Amino acid sequence: MSSVNTKIRLRDLRKSFAVYGRPVPVLREVEFHAREGELVGVIGPSGCGKSTLLNVIAGLEQPDGGTVELDGRPAPDRLGMVGYMQQKDLLMPWRSVLDNVVLGLEIAGVRRNEARRRARDLVDVFGLSGYEEQYPNTLSGGMRQRAAFLRTVLVERDVMLLDEPFGALDALTRTQMQEWLLGLWEMLGKTIVMVTHDVDEALLLSDRVYVLTPRPGTVKAVVEVGLPRPRYYGMITEPRFNDLKQQLVAHLHPAHLHQAHLHQAHLHQEGRPMSQEVLR
Ligand SMILES: Nc1ncnc2c1ncn2[C@@H]1O[C@H](COP(=O)(O)OP(=O)(O)OP(=O)(O)O)[C@@H](O)[C@H]1O
Numbered sequence: 575m576s577s578v579n580t581k582i583r584l585r586d587l588r589k590s591f592a593v594y595g596r597p598v599p600v601l602r603e604v605e606f607h608a609r610e611g612e613l614v615g616v617i618g619p620s621g622c623g624k625s626t627l628l629n630v631i632a633g634l635e636q637p638d639g640g641t642v643e644l645d646g647r648p649a650p651d652r653l654g655m656v657g658y659m660q661q662k663d664l665l666m667p668w669r670s671v672l673d674n675v676v677l678g679l680e681i682a683g684v685r686r687n688e689a690r691r692r693a694r695d696l697v698d699v700f701g702l703s704g705y706e707e708q709y710p711n712t713l714s715g716g717m718r719q720r721a722a723f724l725r726t727v728l729v730e731r732d733v734m735l736l737d738e739p740f741g742a743l744d745a746l747t748r749t750q751m752q753e754w755l756l757g758l759w760e761m762l763g764k765t766i767v768m769v770t771h772d773v774d775e776a777l778l779l780s781d782r783v784y785v786l787t788p789r790p791g792t793v794k795a796v797v798e799v800g801l802p803r804p805r806y807y808g809m810i811t812e813p814r815f816n817d818l819k820q821q822l823v824a825h826l827h828p829a830h831l832h833q834a835h836l837h838q839a840h841l842h843q844e845g846r847p848m849s850q851e852v853l854r
């Protein structure tokens with residue numbers, strides 16, 4: 575049963591694509607839910623169907639089987655009901671930053687002047703002040719992501735889907751953006767589904783992490799992240815974080831961990847202490 579505050583629920587979701595006329599299953603029997611105001615992470619190997627999953631939730635793709643429920647009701651016509659920041663930022667090089675940011679509002683029928691007014695109110699929070707009339711090619715990677723994110727936020731949906739929002743960024747910028755997103759999420763109170771391939775990022779940000787198998791992707795494990803909020807980057811060095819990380823890595827790379835145990839046994843045989851590196 576869906577309780578009232580379940581924003582998204584997927585039941586027995588299946589999706590195949592035709593490749594040379596033959597169906598290739600990409601998602602199978604996916605069970606998933608996100609409650610109101612939660613940030614839910616999705617992690618899994620490349621090609622396992624994470625972006626396809628978000629496309630299905632957004633309504634850009636229809637599943638072959640199973641249901642997508644929003645706010646406790648099946649939502650077959652859900653296109654436009656959720657905000658979606660796709661894997662590529664899709665900023666148009668010929669539009670200024672501000673004109674890119676208001677694109678979603680314009681598509682929703684808001685007049686350009688009104689859309690620009692709303693965007694200007696948030697430009698500062700998104701660290702884009704002074705760049706409104708610049709073109710996307712003059713922005714850093716982090717700024718491009720924030721611009722794409724602002725475009726998604728302006729459309730004002732309760733649910734936001736983020737597909738590897740920081741995937742293209744260097745480690746330092748990524749860390750800053752994670753903290754920034756944490757702050758913003760606490761401010762906005764949205765329900766967020768975030769795809770990532772980064773274990774630390776998934777745990778630091780999420781209330782719950784879904785681990786998918788290789789294609790066809792299905793839910794292999796669900797890790798509840800009970801870390802207190804507000805969260806801060808330094809948490810990633812705490813023992814409780816490390817415990818969760820070991821759980822998540824064991825689901826993601828079982829063979830790898832098996833190797834590590836063999837290595838560990840080998841080292842013990844030789845009477846040497848085990849190196850931390852072995853467990854990574
Ligand atoms: N429209 C499509 N037609 C045919 N195959 C598709 C289509 N979209 C996705 N696929 C295939 O479905 C599989 C899953 O793709 P998807 O983009 O969902 O993976 P992903 O988990 O997001 O990968 P990554 O981590 O690399 O972004 C891939 O094998 C991909 O080639």
Ligand SMILES: [Mg+2]
Nearest residue numbers: 624625626661
């Ligand atoms: Mg993807």
